[in-house]
Amino acid sequence: MVTTANKISQAPLSQIKTDYPLTQEQINRYHRDGFVIIPGFFKAEEVEPLQDSLEKETSQYESREITHFDGVGKKYGILYWTQLGDSVLGIFPRLARIVDGIEVLSGEECYHWHSKIARKPPQSGRIEWHQGFGSWYYDGCVFPNMVTCSVAIGESTKENGCLQVIKGSHRLGRLDIVSIGNTVGTDPERLKIVLQQMEVVDCEMSPGDTIFFHSNTLHGSPPNKSDRTRSMIHCAYSGISNAPFIKEGQEHHKYSPIQKLSDTFLLEHQSMFVMENGVEVYRPNSGKDKPYMNINPYDQE
Numbered sequence: 289m290v291t292t293a294n295k296i297s298q299a300p301l302s303q304i305k306t307d308y309p310l311t312q313e314q315i316n317r318y319h320r321d322g323f324v325i326i327p328g329f330f331k332a333e334e335v336e337p338l339q340d341s342l343e344k345e346t347s348q349y350e351s352r353e354i355t356h357f358d359g360v361g362k363k364y365g366i367l368y369w370t371q372l373g374d375s376v377l378g379i380f381p382r383l384a385r386i387v388d389g390i391e392v393l394s395g396e397e398c399y400h401w402h403s404k405i406a407r408k409p410p411q412s413g414r415i416e417w418h419q420g421f422g423s424w425y426y427d428g429c430v431f432p433n434m435v436t437c438s439v440a441i442g443e444s445t446k447e448n449g450c451l452q453v454i455k456g457s458h459r460l461g462r463l464d465i466v467s468i469g470n471t472v473g474t475d476p477e478r479l480k481i482v483l484q485q486m487e488v489v490d491c492e493m494s495p496g497d498t499i500f501f502h503s504n505t506l507h508g509s510p511p512n513k514s515d516r517t518r519s520m521i522h523c524a525y526s527g528i529s530n531a532p533f534i535k536e537g538q539e540h541h542k543y544s545p546i547q548k549l550s551d552t553f554l555l556e557h558q559s560m561f562v563m564e565n566g567v568e569v570y571r572p573n574s575g576k577d578k579p580y581m582n583i584n585p586y587d588q589e
């Protein structure tokens with residue numbers, strides 16, 4: 289079978305530029321606050337296939353997630369990937385809108401570090417306060433020149449456990465992490481002092497709304513107390529000069545250039561990439577198509 293995988297990978301690379309560059313005011317805000325929220329950065333239709341699938345909570349999707357437990361034993365799911373293939377999950381982190389935004393904020397050419405979907409079903413747990421660089425330091429990155437772009441897949445509200453960030457916390461430098469539940473969070477003694485002095489911002493977002501944030505920006509999310517799943521896609525990048533000095537066990541984090549795709553790529557190809565019951569199927573126009581690929585066989589670490 290000739291797959292679209294080959295065709296997509298051959299798209300012209302570095303010449304692609306976004307039609308939605310960040311404004312100077314947004315860039316300034318990122319440097320001042322450690323984050324910038326951009327409502328409507330993506331159209332709701334662009335995240336709809338993911339939303340349909342995630343909110344159905346299929347067992348196939350769940351079996352690819354890592355189940356995390358918070359400090360009180362409540363669960364939530366994270367799906368991780370580093371390799372960017374031609375599934376929806378491989379395409380999303382390659383979109384020019386995201387990559388150009390990341391590079392202008394970081395000030396250098398970047399490569400994909402990893403992406404994840406954080407899915408918090410009804411009544412699921414808390415994502416403890418942490419900094420991306422809290423862990424990436426231990427992966428062997430020396431500089432915190434790493435930026436995350438997160439896009440709301442479904443409605444994200446205080447009630448269903450929206451992302452929270454601490455304004456200005458990127459200036460703290462790296463705080464150490466401790467284990468909490470089966471995951472990690474920022475050292476609670478230091479965190480307590482930060483929370484007494486700095487402002488917590490609730491990032492209530494609608495599908496497609498986006499936040500860019502610095503790797504030292506403290507972030508997390510409270511439990512989902514609602515009956516609606518809350519899900520976000522988080523795409524993290526590192527400056528190309530900042531690949532991990534630790535080689536062993538970090539093969540999946542080594543530098544690899546991003547094969548950027550145009551802003552409109554997802555919308556233009558959406559009918560080909562459809563999520564059904566947690567499995568991505570390729571659907572050109574005929575009825576004889578077989579399921580094309582699982583959610584991310586090319587994309588898993």
Ligand SMILES: O=C(O)CCC(=O)C(=O)O
Nearest residue numbers: 406415450451508509520
């Ligand atoms: O989706 C969230 O609430 C935060 C997820 C997150 O920051 C992470 O998994 O590192």
Ligand SMILES: [Fe+2]
Nearest residue numbers: 418419420507
């Ligand atoms: Fe995070």
